[in-house]
Amino acid sequence: MKRGSSVVAAVLVSFVAIRAEAKSSKTHAPVPASSSGACADAADATIWISPRQPIAGAPLHVFAVAKSGDSGELSFAGADGKRASLTVTRRGTSPVSLSADVASPRAGRARVTWTRGERVVACREVDVVAHAPRPAAPPAKVVWESARAWDRRAEDFYSAWIERLFDAPVDGSVDFRPLHQALRDPARNVLYGYLGLAEDDPKNKAAIPATPDCADLPYFLRAYFSWKLGLPFGFRDCDRGTDARPPRCTTFYSNEDAPDARAGSAILPRVKAFLRQMSNRVQSGSARTALDDSHTDYYPVKLDRASLRPGTVYADPYGHVMMIVKWVEQTHDHGGLLFAVDGQPDTSVGRKRFWEGTFLFTNDTKSAGPGFKSFRPIVHSDGAALEPLTNEAIGGAADPAHAPYSDEQAKLSTDAFYARMGHLINPAGLDPVTAYGETLDALVEQLQVRVGSVDNGEKFMRENNNPIVPMPEGAKIFETTGPWEDYATPSRDMRLIIAMNVLLGLPARVVQHPELFNLGGRKPAAARAELEALHAKRIGERGIEYKRSDGSTFKLTVADLLARKTSLEIAYNPNDCVETRWGAAPGSPEAATCTRHAPPDQQARMAEVRAWFHDARRPPR
Numbered sequence: 001m002k003r004g005s006s007v008v009a010a011v012l013v014s015f016v017a018i019r020a021e022a023k024s025s026k027t028h029a030p031v032p033a034s035s036s037g038a039c040a041d042a043a044d045a046t047i048w049i050s051p052r053q054p055i056a057g058a059p060l061h062v063f064a065v066a067k068s069g070d071s072g073e074l075s076f077a078g079a080d081g082k083r084a085s086l087t088v089t090r091r092g093t094s095p096v097s098l099s100a101d102v103a104s105p106r107a108g109r110a111r112v113t114w115t116r117g118e119r120v121v122a123c124r125e126v127d128v129v130a131h132a133p134r135p136a137a138p139p140a141k142v143v144w145e146s147a148r149a150w151d152r153r154a155e156d157f158y159s160a161w162i163e164r165l166f167d168a169p170v171d172g173s174v175d176f177r178p179l180h181q182a183l184r185d186p187a188r189n190v191l192y193g194y195l196g197l198a199e200d201d202p203k204n205k206a207a208i209p210a211t212p213d214c215a216d217l218p219y220f221l222r223a224y225f226s227w228k229l230g231l232p233f234g235f236r237d238c239d240r241g242t243d244a245r246p247p248r249c250t251t252f253y254s255n256e257d258a259p260d261a262r263a264g265s266a267i268l269p270r271v272k273a274f275l276r277q278m279s280n281r282v283q284s285g286s287a288r289t290a291l292d293d294s295h296t297d298y299y300p301v302k303l304d305r306a307s308l309r310p311g312t313v314y315a316d317p318y319g320h321v322m323m324i325v326k327w328v329e330q331t332h333d334h335g336g337l338l339f340a341v342d343g344q345p346d347t348s349v350g351r352k353r354f355w356e357g358t359f360l361f362t363n364d365t366k367s368a369g370p371g372f373k374s375f376r377p378i379v380h381s382d383g384a385a386l387e388p389l390t391n392e393a394i395g396g397a398a399d400p401a402h403a404p405y406s407d408e409q410a411k412l413s414t415d416a417f418y419a420r421m422g423h424l425i426n427p428a429g430l431d432p433v434t435a436y437g438e439t440l441d442a443l444v445e446q447l448q449v450r451v452g453s454v455d456n457g458e459k460f461m462r463e464n465n466n467p468i469v470p471m472p473e474g475a476k477i478f479e480t481t482g483p484w485e486d487y488a489t490p491s492r493d494m495r496l497i498i499a500m501n502v503l504l505g506l507p508a509r510v511v512q513h514p515e516l517f518n519l520g521g522r523k524p525a526a527a528r529a530e531l532e533a534l535h536a537k538r539i540g541e542r543g544i545e546y547k548r549s550d551g552s553t554f555k556l557t558v559a560d561l562l563a564r565k566t567s568l569e570i571a572y573n574p575n576d577c578v579e580t581r582w583g584a585a586p587g588s589p590e591a592a593t594c595t596r597h598a599p600p601d602q603q604a605r606m607a608e609v610r611a612w613f614h615d616a617r618r619p620p621r
Helices: 006-011 152-165 216-229 267-281 414-425 432-463 474-478 483-487 490-512 524-538 558-563 600-608 610-614
Strands: 045-050 060-066 073-077 083-085 089-091 096-102 108-116 119-128 234-238 249-254 298-300 313-315 321-328 337-343 349-353 371-375 378-380 386-388 543-547 553-557
Touching: 045 108, 045 119, 045 152, 060 073, 060 108, 060 119, 060 152, 073 096, 089 152, 096 152, 152 216, 152 321, 216 267, 216 321, 216 337, 234 267, 249 267, 249 386, 337 414, 349 432, 432 483, 432 490, 432 524, 432 543, 432 558, 474 490, 490 524, 490 558, 490 610, 543 558, 553 558, 600 610
Parallel strands: none
Antiparallel strands: 045 060, 060 096, 073 083, 073 108, 089 096, 108 119, 234 249, 298 371, 313 321, 313 371, 321 337, 337 349, 378 386, 543 553
16 A cells, blocks of 8 residues: 655644543633534534644644534634635545545644535634644553543544545455554554654554454454544453353453553553553454353444444354445445455455355354444443443443444344345345346455465465475364464355355345345346356356466466365365465366475365365354
8 A cells, every 4th residue: 555645644643533632632622603603513523633733834634524414515714814625535424524634734723614505514623733742641550541432423433434444446455464554554544643653653663563363453443543532442351162152251451451561651662562462362252252241342233224334343153353344325326335344364454345255144153143243332430440331231321322232133044134234235126137246246356365365375385485384173274373374264265165155046046035136027037047147158257367386377267266166175275386276176287387285184184174165164163
């Protein structure tokens, strides 16, 4: 990813809710809007300003967020009284956000106004200082202070921040390795340099690194956002569960714990130590907790648009975790989309669309509580200690900021879950041909991601003189540590096989569930025949390209890969050459460049567990 100019990188420090400044800042308390010219946020709309302390001559960023509604316009009146409309970028529907830059504000009091037509939605006054203030000393007894609460405005900002961080055109890609490529891009991260500590500056050796895997990714982003804005954050110790029960959690840790004494008195080392502690404790079991368990970091929400916001996580039954980043509305021209991001063991972060090939769901697995979940709200208890809310306390009269707890997903069959999500994404139903095209697109996206994953494994093997990567026993092939976790692809390949099955089964699905499609008066059987003919044509037109062991490129169509589906059941081992990992037949011209094979004992073990991949069902943990 390209970074912004050096000037912007140096001075575009991120955001503060000017509604409620941290204790160290000097912002005037808002007063209700009136004809006298005083201004404030509305009940459901907030203007946020970057940096926390704007500096004369340095770029100032405006970020306006509302729960819903039309976007509107932004204007800026500087200390000299001159008023200017701003060039606005609009994103999202719930929440909706507007962002704009002021290139070089003058010292003094400035005002930002958000309007919709003639109506003022919100406005904010902010003091622009002539020189950057000295950073405040860190708190002595806690990692960071919880100066604010997770109210609706903070939650809306969090969702809007997540959407902007991973924004890309619908037909584009999002790919970072590692996450701090996004966080260190001020054009994406509106919290870049928020505290004025060069905390995101790659030239600063003390800058915060961000290298989370799939389980850590939502935690890291929530912790990072909480630290920047002075919000409470916490996590629990959880086990991995058993074959008969989901994971359970115990000790709760938070930002108001005593900092690690070994980190010293500077804030960045202390935050780094806290984030390391978090990364060492959270794992896939943290998201797979039972849906009715209150002693967890996440809680399940209802399947509706109000609850499934950017920042909501998805935990599948087998341990993979994704996070919603964007909704795309259905129109007459295209179907709706729900996008999420996930992390991988190799520290890459990519964007995925919701479909059955990526969001696995079943309630038949006793070792998991799967589905969409939100971070459990954390509040100060009567004794002033931070404490997570119970399921029953979330979303009620005393907590209107959060989606209520819901056990809806626990009552859904696999088929009913996907039908429910299909209605949310495409409420008007999809034309079968459109549905097929989007399913094929999703499969090709998944294949392209696998190209990168296999290439990463090849690079590791070349750079390390082709070592023998140890293979775990049994079900541990899906979760382990070291090079196998980083470069083997058993979980990804099982998802790929499931995705292939979904594409192959789509024509029959039109007959089985005609209510999910807009058939335009056609009989389901006629639509099925049309899709079967389309499928035979399109799978020969789409495909991928990979590099063989000698560096030459080789093209495979989707038809080729569907024909190799059984070969892909044992193609996840990084000790095998890249040709084998793409299912090349032994002795074929394609396989002639292969120079590396998995040891015989590993091949025998892959054969023993091959049925899991053939049946596309992971074993219980």
